[in-house]
Amino acid sequence: MMKDITIGQYFPGNSVIHRMDPRMKLVLTFLYIIVIFVCKNFYSLGAMVFALVLMVLFSQIPVKTILKSVKPIFIIIVFTAILNVLYTTNGTILFEWKFIHISTGGIYTAVFMVIRIISLVVASSLLTYTTSPTLITDAIERLLSPLKFMRNSVHTIAMMMTIALRFIPTLIEEFDKITSAQKARGADLETGTLVERAKALIPIFIPLFITSFRRAYELAYAMECRCYHGGEGRTRMKQMKLHGFDVVGLVFMVVVTAGVVSLNIVFPHLI
């Protein structure tokens, strides 16, 4: 039941985007997200969408998969759209009823916000689709490693993130198993008041916690057996190297940013 949740799902591949340096991808995605918020009108936003579409095409990830990433936040998108339609009242009024005013301005803003959110989600999904979680955490570790005074804690946090990502599917599976087991014993999870249903979850979460502790112990043993001793003296199989296309990516992003800023200046209005 909870298996469909995709958190940082990775699709192995061999496209340019896959092969880009994870550090560069991380930085560029970050930059993209910032620039998306800098956009003030449809022209600059259009440029961003164009850039994103280009990236998606280069990544060779099927469009269907990309669209799936938007599905979980569908409700948020609808909600944002409705709020924006209702609260913006400039432009010509199209429809009026009691306290509801729908104006062209409201619709434009709503569309603008929706495009913005979708681009945001697609851009970050593109990062996780084309980069394995270990590489992402690894990239974060490497990007932050110049901060010498906290290098060890950076490694520890990156390791924790890797392990957390690794165990999410395992724990979800376990959750499903325990739920079925408790249901088989007559646990009623679907009916009753909210409080009752919350209480019914207790016999599921307690075993889940207990097994998690046991897992933690065993994993720690297994890691020690494989000579894990923190970040000191550790090497990496996957070296991170900047390639030609990483530089191309950076230049492209800088050009897009410059374009967005100038479009913002040239067109002061939303549309």
Place this chain on the structure above:
Amino acid sequence: MEEILKFDNVSFSYDEITEDTSRTEYAIRNVSLSIKTGEYVAVLGHNGSGKSTFAKLCNGILVPDEGQVLVNGLSTHNPSDDETENLEHIMKIRKDVGMVFQNPDNQIVATIVEEDVAFGPENLGVDPLEIRKRVDESLKAVGMYEYRGHEPHKLSGGQKQRVAIAGILAMQPRCLVLDESTAMLDPRGRREVMNTVRKLHDDLGMTVVFITHFMDEAVTADRVVVMDKGHVIMDGTPKEVFKNAERLREVGLDVPQATEFSIELSKIGLNVPTDTLNTDECVEALSALLEE
């Protein structure tokens, strides 16, 4: 042949050792044992007989309260008071004695198969190109090379366990300790793991310590060690050990079906050897009997 692993009168207790040793509960008591390079040793024992404790003593996860464990001549006790020196020492030991546990889920660290296999050599500070080579070789050795880009949670139990073995192989150990690594698997997964371990032993000459409570898995070993209440009570070839069906039952163990069958036959007066280990030997003995 040289000894890779030597237990020298080892005792270990999870409790605090007090003055009055008669009251301490030992998980391992006065065990002396040595395992030679290239041997395939099966360790049998009932629940709580100290098998896992034995395994953890092999690579310094636990250190003996009395006596010492030698890996390649190195004691698993800390050699000095200096932390970095101790760390280097224990890494040398753990690199040589690789350990595979029971639950495949709880020993895979990374989210991609090949990244998990790389974990050990990365910790050892091996050169990246060399790690790549080792990862490919280890995955090929366990027959999981095609799965190198997969996510571990999408593999079957047997496949996960083979990935775990590859993760150990990549450290290039001299000895492999498997603590009931087949216990959570279905028959097919068990066979996969057994065959893999067998192949590593036969082709690469890997020393194997195989802890199990499945008798049929112990039959193919060169040597069987039986533990009970922290003691080693039997140690010999499978034939020597399984002949003592009575004694094995006393400590809560079965004998392989074929052995049991021929023991029963000899009880009713038939002249069959009581040390048959598998169906083939049993059939052979019976047809010899029929020809007479």
